[in-house]
Amino acid sequence: MTNEQTNETLLEVDAISLSFGGVHALVDVSFDIRKGEVRSIIGPNGAGKSSMLNVINGFYHPQEGTITYQGQARKRMRPHDAAAGGIARTFQNIALFKGMSTLDNIMTGRNTHMSKSLFWQALRIGPAQREEIEHREFVEHVIDFLEIQSIRKTPVGRLPYGLQKRVELGRALAAEPSLLLLDEPMAGMNLEEKEDMSRFILETNDEFGTTIALIEHDMGVVMDISDRVVVLDYGRKIAEGTPEEVRTNQSVIDAYLGVSHD
Amino acid sequence: MAFDIFLLEVILSGLMTGVMYALVALGFVLIFKASGIFNFAQGVMALFAALALYDFLAEDGWFFAVFGFTLPVWLAIPATIVVMIVLAWVIERTVLRFLVKQNEIILFMATIGLAFVLEGLGDLLFGSDVKPLDIGIPQGASDWLLDSFNLYIEQLEIFAAGTAAVLVAILAIFFQRTRIGRALRAVADDHQAALSVGVSLDKIWVIVWSVSGIVALVAGIMWGSKSGVQFSLSLIALKALPVLILGGFTSVPGAIVGGLIIGVGEKLAEVYIGPIVGGAIENWFAYMLALVFLLFRPQGLFGERIIERV
Amino acid sequence: MFYRESGQLKSSYVADQAMFPIAQDRWFVFGVLALAFLVAPFFINEYWANAILLPFLVYALAALGLNILTGYCGQVSLGTGAFMAVGAYASFKLVGFFPEVNFLIVLALSGVVTAAVGMIFGLPSLRIKGFYLAVATLAAQFFLIWVFNKVGWFYDYNLTGMITVRPIDFFGVRITGPEATPAAKYLFTLTVVCILALSAKNIVRGRIGREWMAIRDMDIAAELIGIRPLRAKLSAFAVSSFYIGVAGALYFSIYLGAVEPVEAFDINQSFYVLFIIIIGGLGSVLGVFLGSAFIVLIPILLKNIMVGGMGFDSGMAGHVEILLMGMLIIFFLIVEPHGLARLWQIAKEKLRLWPFPH
Numbered sequence: 001m002t003n004e005q006t007n008e009t010l011l012e013v014d015a016i017s018l019s020f021g022g023v024h025a026l027v028d029v030s031f032d033i034r035k036g037e038v039r040s041i042i043g044p045n046g047a048g049k050s051s052m053l054n055v056i057n058g059f060y061h062p063q064e065g066t067i068t069y070q071g072q073a074r075k076r077m078r079p080h081d082a083a084a085g086g087i088a089r090t091f092q093n094i095a096l097f098k099g100m101s102t103l104d105n106i107m108t109g110r111n112t113h114m115s116k117s118l119f120w121q122a123l124r125i126g127p128a129q130r131e132e133i134e135h136r137e138f139v140e141h142v143i144d145f146l147e148i149q150s151i152r153k154t155p156v157g158r159l160p161y162g163l164q165k166r167v168e169l170g171r172a173l174a175a176e177p178s179l180l181l182l183d184e185p186m187a188g189m190n191l192e193e194k195e196d197m198s199r200f201i202l203e204t205n206d207e208f209g210t211t212i213a214l215i216e217h218d219m220g221v222v223m224d225i226s227d228r229v230v231v232l233d234y235g236r237k238i239a240e241g242t243p244e245e246v247r248t249n250q251s252v253i254d255a256y257l258g259v260s261h262d
Numbered sequence: 263m264a265f266d267i268f269l270l271e272v273i274l275s276g277l278m279t280g281v282m283y284a285l286v287a288l289g290f291v292l293i294f295k296a297s298g299i300f301n302f303a304q305g306v307m308a309l310f311a312a313l314a315l316y317d318f319l320a321e322d323g324w325f326f327a328v329f330g331f332t333l334p335v336w337l338a339i340p341a342t343i344v345v346m347i348v349l350a351w352v353i354e355r356t357v358l359r360f361l362v363k364q365n366e367i368i369l370f371m372a373t374i375g376l377a378f379v380l381e382g383l384g385d386l387l388f389g390s391d392v393k394p395l396d397i398g399i400p401q402g403a404s405d406w407l408l409d410s411f412n413l414y415i416e417q418l419e420i421f422a423a424g425t426a427a428v429l430v431a432i433l434a435i436f437f438q439r440t441r442i443g444r445a446l447r448a449v450a451d452d453h454q455a456a457l458s459v460g461v462s463l464d465k466i467w468v469i470v471w472s473v474s475g476i477v478a479l480v481a482g483i484m485w486g487s488k489s490g491v492q493f494s495l496s497l498i499a500l501k502a503l504p505v506l507i508l509g510g511f512t513s514v515p516g517a518i519v520g521g522l523i524i525g526v527g528e529k530l531a532e533v534y535i536g537p538i539v540g541g542a543i544e545n546w547f548a549y550m551l552a553l554v555f556l557l558f559r560p561q562g563l564f565g566e567r568i569i570e571r572v
Numbered sequence: 573m574f575y576r577e578s579g580q581l582k583s584s585y586v587a588d589q590a591m592f593p594i595a596q597d598r599w600f601v602f603g604v605l606a607l608a609f610l611v612a613p614f615f616i617n618e619y620w621a622n623a624i625l626l627p628f629l630v631y632a633l634a635a636l637g638l639n640i641l642t643g644y645c646g647q648v649s650l651g652t653g654a655f656m657a658v659g660a661y662a663s664f665k666l667v668g669f670f671p672e673v674n675f676l677i678v679l680a681l682s683g684v685v686t687a688a689v690g691m692i693f694g695l696p697s698l699r700i701k702g703f704y705l706a707v708a709t710l711a712a713q714f715f716l717i718w719v720f721n722k723v724g725w726f727y728d729y730n731l732t733g734m735i736t737v738r739p740i741d742f743f744g745v746r747i748t749g750p751e752a753t754p755a756a757k758y759l760f761t762l763t764v765v766c767i768l769a770l771s772a773k774n775i776v777r778g779r780i781g782r783e784w785m786a787i788r789d790m791d792i793a794a795e796l797i798g799i800r801p802l803r804a805k806l807s808a809f810a811v812s813s814f815y816i817g818v819a820g821a822l823y824f825s826i827y828l829g830a831v832e833p834v835e836a837f838d839i840n841q842s843f844y845v846l847f848i849i850i851i852g853g854l855g856s857v858l859g860v861f862l863g864s865a866f867i868v869l870i871p872i873l874l875k876n877i878m879v880g881g882m883g884f885d886s887g888m889a890g891h892v893e894i895l896l897m898g899m900l901i902i903f904f905l906i907v908e909p910h911g912l913a914r915l916w917q918i919a920k921e922k923l924r925l926w927p928f929p930h
């Protein structure tokens with residue numbers, strides 16, 4: 001929970017509906033994310049949480065509704081536009097570039113900041129060389145921040161699960177995002193790994209003022225680190241508010257007592 | 263009137279070629295559905311099957327050299343089927359099981375390797391010369407059609423179309439009615455489900471490769487009877503690829519319809535566009551058609567559109 | 573590990589990002605280059621040039637092109653033969669139009685023409701993947717060869733349908749046709765291949781190379797972190813085709829001297845080059861050289877052993893070659909998809925630890 005948060009809205013989700021054939025993944029969902037906050041999205045499996053993130057960064061195109069990001073309303077956006085606009089993310093199922101090293105994965109996250117042409121890159125002198133060095137320096141900071149110096153040159157496919165999740169966070173951080181979307185970053189982790197990851201998320205939010213949208217199942221973690229929570233069930237928003245408010249909300253309790261439906 | 267007859271003949275002969283393509287495409291689809299493997303070697307399997315069949319039938323084959331007699335057709339075909347089943351088993355044992363978890367591109371390239379192995383093996387065992395395959399399928403024009411409708415159609419082609427229809431019917435029954443067939447369909451949807459039916463994955467692979475080996479044999483017999491057993495057969499079989507693009511990789515009806523469209527399309531193109539641009543466009547027409555098609559309907563005529571998830 | 577602490581000097585990143593960070597590697601490469609440039613030209617003869625060194629270099633270059641597309645960007649192509657043909661015919665026509673222009677420029681332009689054609693056939697790659705794309709490239713393979721065979725303009729309406737290289741001088745030295753010495757052909761080709769290999773190595777280590785690999789490893793994630801799939805794929809097609817086009821131009825102008833499209837550039841060429849990258853190592857620049865050497869030498873070896881040593885006929889040796897290639901492909905894909913390049917690396921690591929295995 002940070003002090004830097006303001007009441008300025010960074011992202012507003014307005015009446016979003018999304019369906020796949022007959023499956024209604026999201027139904028008329030609205031909420032907002034304020035600059036500098038940690039906003040958690042929770043709900044049972046299949047509630048539509050991942051779909052929501054996919055809508056926010058332009059991977060899914062909702063049938064209804066608009067997204068307003070940094071004051072700009074849009075109906076449809078392509079993922080690379082979202083990325084260029086400062087939205088970065090991690091994935092529920094690790095989506096690292098398996099054949100590349102940790103360093104290269106994180107460098108790739110920085111690609112949107114790089115621009116030197118093919119010609120200079122083929123020569124790799126002058127501008128291209130300088131650019132590479134400059135961004136390498138930034139990436140080294142990310143590597144230091146996440147304490148993964150020792151696996152810099154390791155192909156990520158060979159890393160244990162917990163570290164892969166961390167590298168994925170690094171790849172997202174390398175983009176210096178204004179909005180960071182984290183899809184179950186602690187799923188499948190042991191307690192120690194979860195603590196590390198929570199710390200990284202909080203520090204990211206604290207030190208760089210990055211706004212974070214977080215999907216997480218571990219209620220302890222959610223209660224600890226989020227400023228506000230939105231709850232989805234069957235694609236609908238059933239509650240929203242501070243962690244405390246949400247925890248005591250009757251419909252949330254009901255939703256979690258019911259069986260999960262994926 | 264004369265023109266119409268000509269057009270009809272072109273279309274019919276295209277349909278017949280299309281049946282041949284469809285037969286090869288069918289083998290592809292079976293394997294792809296059950297294992298997600300795009301079997302580039304399907305065409306060479308047809309060649310290999312035809313070579314094996316020839317060997318049982320001819321006096322210059324190994325079988326004759328070893329046993330001193332040749333097999334009659336009704337025995338040679340089951341014997342070849344056994345060869346194809348053994349082949350499927352060997353492929354599963356030596357290649358597939360080691361590549362289970364690989365990505366599809368690696369698998370695809372492995373089947374290109376497989377195509378070369380089978381070709382090399384076929385050449386080494388049976389020689390690379392053209393072999394006439396005669397299993398008693400009637401040859402020449404159908405007199406009845408010629409007399410009654412003034413239509414020139416090869417009997418062989420009619421026979422091939424009939425055989426293909428029967429084959430598809432048998433396959434449909436196999437998939438719908440038998441326990442193994444149902445397991446195969448399950449595996450296409452979900453590997454876990456197949457395991458719960460109680461059939462192991464490697465067994466399923468052997469079966470499915472055997473079945474498509476048998477389909478390859480049928481294709482090999484038809485092509486071989488038409489133009490002799492020769493290497494070009496495996497190149498012609500490459501045409502099954504555009505067929506699959508049109509039909510979708512997982513659809514049996516798609517393979518048939520796609521085959522017919524390509525067969526007719528390229529015949530029409532050859533006859534009507536060919537002379538304008540210098541001929542021989544049959545070589546590439548199918549691929550270009552598929553390419554254009556891909557741009558507009560990448561999932562094929564019968565494939566479902568899949569929205570990827572993360 | 574090179575770095576344990578944070579806050580290092582800039583210069584250390586430069587060193588870390590050098591092409592051959594390890595001194596032994598650097599010396600080894602310098603040694604090979606010295607041998608290739610300074611020693612080999614004195615010993616080369618017709619046989620060595622035509623049977624081994626020229627095909628080795630030309631195929632290595634074509635394979636480098638294909639490896640950019642397939643090994644780095646993950647897009648399969650079966651159209652390499654046809655793209656080589658585009659380069660060959662482009663160089664033939666360009667030399668015809670501008671006989672005075674330096675041949676290096678002709679080569680570069682041939683590459684550019686091929687890149688353009690490659691991008692057209694790469695367009696479907698936005699919507700289709702994997703083996704679907706292979707079909708698109710097959711369309712290129714059959715269509716382009718047909719064009720070169722049918723359209724007289726491409727072969728200057730020559731009655732044989734063949735194209736024959738014109739005599740070309742490079743700074744006063746004849747490099748094409750029967751009058752050129754093997755050493756001149758070899759040195760020219762070697763220079764071009766080295767420059768392009770160096771550039772390729774640079775590209776694949778930079779931003780664009782990472783984009784390609786990202787698309788290869790997980791295209792959706794790549795898109796979601798801001799890589800434009802179409803741009804990445806088309807740039808791979810363009811660069812790949814450029815290399816293959818230059819290789820085709822060298823193949824025709826310097827190595828063969830005269831070609832006829834149907835045979836010289838048929839689909840077997842496409843397979844041949846594909847096999848080089850599988851055996852040499854997908855996604856490796858070193859690999860294309862190892863793979864090319866391997867695939868050029870194997871038939872010669874087989875012929876010497878089977879025909880020369882054991883008295884089989886050469887047809888038999890050809891069949892064994894096909895069989896063997898297929899088996900090797902499967903073997904490498906199963907055992908070591910990173911091919912000879914990876915085996916080489918492992919051997920090197922073993923050597924460095926020798927004689928203490930741990």
Ligand SMILES: Nc1ncnc2c1ncn2[C@@H]1O[C@H](COP(=O)(O)OP(=O)(O)O)[C@@H](O)[C@H]1O
Pocket residue numbers: 020023024025043044045046047048049050051052262569570571
């Ligand atoms: N690409 C897709 N195609 C079809 N259905 C999808 C797709 N993505 C999500 N769904 C469906 O939408 C619903 C919500 O899924 P998801 O957003 O992944 O839920 P959560 O992340 O909350 O577990 C589920 O029923 C899921 O099956």
Ligand SMILES: [Mg+2]
Pocket residue numbers: 049050051092
């Ligand atoms: Mg989810």
